[in-house]
Amino acid sequence: MKKDLLKLLDLTREDIHEILDTADQMKFSQKHHIPHDHLKGKTLAMIFEKNSTRTRVSFEVGMYQLGGHALFLSSHESQIGRGEPVEDTARVLARYCDGIMIRTFAQTEVEELAKKASIPVINGLTDFAHPCQVLADLMTIRERMTRLEGLKLAFIGDGNNMANSLIVGGLKCGMDVSVACPEGYDPDPVVLDFAKTAEGNRFELVRSPAQAVADADVVITDVWASMGQEEERAVRAKAFTGYCVDQKLMELTHPGCMVQHCLPAHKGEEISAEVFEAHADEIFEEAENRLHAQKAVLYLLMRD
């Protein structure tokens, strides 16, 4: 593993499997009350420039369960919101803390922070990527389907941070990945270039949700307007007409097909309430697995 977790493009297939195996162990230890305070006395600084429920709570609880401590830094209340340069914040936090988790807009800000900080930096979501979420998704799929290799993952919706990370994570783990986005809402070109290099023609980008979900083992979707795009909501709702994951679409999938959603969900937009509730157990397990997957990342990056 490298010093940081900034995006799945930086990880090898072996790195991802090491995280997923460690995450399974973390989950087992937590469920069976086996002590695992591997990060005793260590502190994680969590910088949030966007809202969060799951990421904040799972990182904070995760650090506590590992015997360490996490502290919340909102950009509005810290000097970050008043323009203190990232390189200075990095050098200050490295003197108090053992790791930094950051949720922000530009991927370049996270990359810059990691370059300047001598301690590990973890991406807790940028406009480009959401690696911690996709590690939890892969963990959940593997847990329920017993494998990843050879399964078909279909993503329906916006070519956003989730789509970018799912394409990279899915392909690196040997899955077939099919993405349906409306024109103008494609995944990042860097990710599409990566997808072209995947062996065995395992990626397709199409306009038809029906084509993408055909025979899929797991269907994943996400909101049509991400954080920072609130003003585009009406325009996007129009552009994404026909991209709702509903029962009719699910009928085209492989029997036993799973559904994942990183949450929060806008039921009636990207997913019907019927499909959401039919797969709620899988979706909330995915949310739970954020905790276990991130504890694995924290342990692998911050242990002595």
Ligand code: CP
């Ligand atoms: N899925 C996810 O990252 O949730 P939060 O925005 O609540 O952290």
Ligand code: NVA
């Ligand atoms: N794509 C969404 C994910 C939220 C967890 C966003 O960036 O807002």
